[in-house]
Amino acid sequence: MDINDFLEIIRDEKGYDLDNEQKSVVKHGDGPLWVVAGPGSGKTEVLVLRTLKLIIVDNLPTSSIIITTFTEKAAKNLFDRILNYSNLIFQKYPDLEQEIDIHDLKIGTLHSLCNDIMLENKYPGYENYRLLDELEQYLFIFEHSDFAKDKSDKYMPLCEHFEYLFQRFDPVTGGQKWNKEKVPNKWRRTTAAIKLFNRTVEDYLDLSKMKKAGEPWNVFLEAYLDYLNNLEEHRRCDFAHLQEKFLEFLESPLGDRFLKGDDSEKNQGINYILVDEYQDTNPIQEAIYLKLAQYNHNLCVVGDDDQALYRFRGGTVDCMVTFKKACVNAFGISKEQVAVKYLNSNYRSHPNIVNYYDDYIKSFPNMRLDGARVEGKPSLNPKSKISGDYPAVGYITGRTIPITAENFGFFVEDLLKNGIIEQPSQCALLMRSVRETPRNAGAFAAALRELGIPVYNPRSKSFLEQEEIAGVLGAFISIIDPDFTALNSVVISNIRKQVENWLEEYQKIAQQYPEIAEYVDKSVKKISKVDAEEWIKVNILDIFYHILAHSPFNEWKDDPEKTYRLGMLSTIFETYASIPYPGHPGSSRGELRTSKTEGGIISYGWRTTFYYALIGLLSSTGLDDPENEQIITPPDRLPIMTVHQAKGLEFPFIFVYGLNLRPRNDDSILLEDAFSEFRKNPPLVDFTPEERAEHDLIRFYYVAYSRAKYALIHLVPDAHRKSGNLGFIGKRLQKFEDKAENVGG
DNA sequence: CTGGGTGCAGTTTTT
C-alpha cells in the first residue's frame, strides 16, 4: 500500500488528520529515530501508526518487528490499538488479511519478550529456569543468600559502606535504627541485598572493574557471586538476570541467527525495534536495545524526559537525553544520522493548564542544567479544543487537612449538582500515598464518603485487613502453630500484632461457623499424632485449599472481590511453598515436617521462618487490593491514585494534594552514584544526588499536572502554605500554586 | 501572624 493511501485510511478512521510532526514520525524511513514527545501529544498513537506503516506500507514481516513498553498494562493497550486499526484496514483491503498476522508481532514488556524469545529459540542458557517474582526473590535471598544468613561480622564493612540502605525507618522492627554495633538483622540485610544485587545487573556493571576496587567491593562481590551460584544451583532467575541472560543470548551464535534471520519462514530476523516510554529505560535495557538494532540501526524510541518516574528500578533519564550519543557510540554513525522529532502539540489540556505546566517545568534553574532535559526541546503548544474563560488552574484551601478535605468534597459535590460533571470518575485525586491514614488519603476519602460520593482506592494497602484474608490466615496459623509457641517467640512485635489480629478475626468466624472450627481442630489432632522428625503428608497448599473448602470461605465464592483476594493469597502461598528448603535438596517450604525432638508439632524452625520471612515481609510492605485490569475506575466512584498509577491516563478534573514534599536522596539515587564508576557504559551526564532528587520531584509533579483536561486544582491546607522550612522546590512550587486561583470555599 | 511545644504516625513505584 502507498503511504498516502495509508494516511488517508487513518484520517478517515480517526475523523481528523495527524499533524505534520506526527505524520513525519509515521513516515520516517530507516535508521535511528528519536521521538521527544510531550504529554498529550499522541505519542503512543504515533508509535502504533508507525508500526502499522512498517507492516502495511513497507511490507515488513510482523514477526520481524519488536515493540516494547514499560508495563504489562501499557503493552496490552498498544497491542489492542494495533489490532483495532489493522482490523479496520483489513475490512477495506481483505487481501491483506491473508498475508498479515498481527499476532506475530513481538510486542510486550522487555521482560516478557526476553523470556519468550529465549524459550522460543531454545537458548540453552535459559532452559528449565524458574522465574522469580518480587516476593519469591525476597524469600529466596532470605533463605539462601550468604549475605542475609551470615551471623558473623564478615559483611560489616559492606553494611557500613551502604549505611543508607539500613538507616531509614523500619516498619517491621517498629522504628529503631541500625545501631551499628552489630550487623543489621536478617530482614534488613535481605532488603538491602535485593537492592544491591538488582542494581548490579540493571546498571550493567563491569565486575572486573569492581574486583580491582578493593574494600568493600571485594566483600560485595563475594556476596553477589554467592547469590549467583545459588540461583544457578536451584535453577532460578530473577527479573534483572532475565535481561542479562537475554544479552548473553544476543551475543551467542543462536542470538545472531535470531537477529539476522535464516532462510526459514519462521525466522525472518529482526527488522525494526520500537520502544515506548524510553525515558524509564535503564542501562542494561539500553544495551539490549542497541544490540537488537546493531545490524540495521532501526531503533525508534519514544518518550518524554520530563515524565521519568522510575529511578527506583534503575531507570535513568540519561538514556533518553543522550540517545543520540548512545547511537553514535554503539553504531559508529554520525550524529546527523539520528533523526530527531519533537511532538510538542498538546491535545489534552485547557491552554491555561498546558502553559502552567510548561512554565512550571522550565522555571527551575536546575532543569536548565546541561543534560537535565533534551537539548532544544520546544515549548508545549496548546492545541486542544478545550476553551473557556474559567479558572482552569485553581486551588482549594483550609485551616487544617480535614477542613481542606471537606472543602474539596463540597467542590466535587457542586460539580455534580450543577451538572458540570456527570460522574465522580471524571475527577481524580492524586497524591503521594493513598493509604487512608490522617496524613495521606484518610481525610479526603472520609470527606467524600460523608457526602455520599463513593471512592475508588484499591491501592490503600488494606488487603491484609480484609475479613476473608484475615480469617484464612488465622485458621492456617491455628493449624500449624496451635499452641502459639513459635508466635510468642517472635521478637518483632509488629509481626505478633499482625498475626494476633488475624487470629481474632478467625475466632469470630469460628464461633459463627462451627464447620471451619471443626476442620481446624481435626487437623491439629492429626498433626499431633505424627512422630518426631517425620514429613507430614499434606503440604501447606493442601491445608490452605481445605480451609477454603469450608464455610464461610466456600460461600464467599459468589463475591468477586473476595474471590479475587483469596486468589491472590493462594498465589502467595504457592510462592512460599516453592522456595527450596535449605539443606534438604528436592524439598521445599511447602512441605511440613515435625520437630526433630518432639512429635505432634510442626518443626519450630519452619514456624519461625514462616513468621519472620513471609509474615514479616507481608506485614511490613502491606498488600494492595487486586485491581480489575479492564476498568481504570468504576464510573460511579472517584479514584484516589498515586501519580505513578495515573501516568498515561487523563481526567477532566485533577486534584493534586501535597505541595509540601521535599526532595530526598533516597537509596536509589545514592546507589546510582555508588555504582557509576563500574558501569560498562559510563553515564554521559553528571549530576549530584541532590540535583537528581530535585529533578525527580519536579518531574513527579509535572506528570500529575499534565493529567488534567479541564481543570487542575491544588489541595493546600494552611500548614502547607506557610511552613517555613520548605526547601528550594517547595518555595518554587508555592510560587506556582500562587498563580492558581482560589476556587474552594 | 509567628514560633515553640506536644503528640502521633510512619512512601511510592515495576518487571
Added chain:
DNA sequence: CTGCACCCAG
C-alpha cells in the same frame, strides 16, 4: 527515632 500537623501563647 524523626518530622509533621496542629495548637496556643505572645
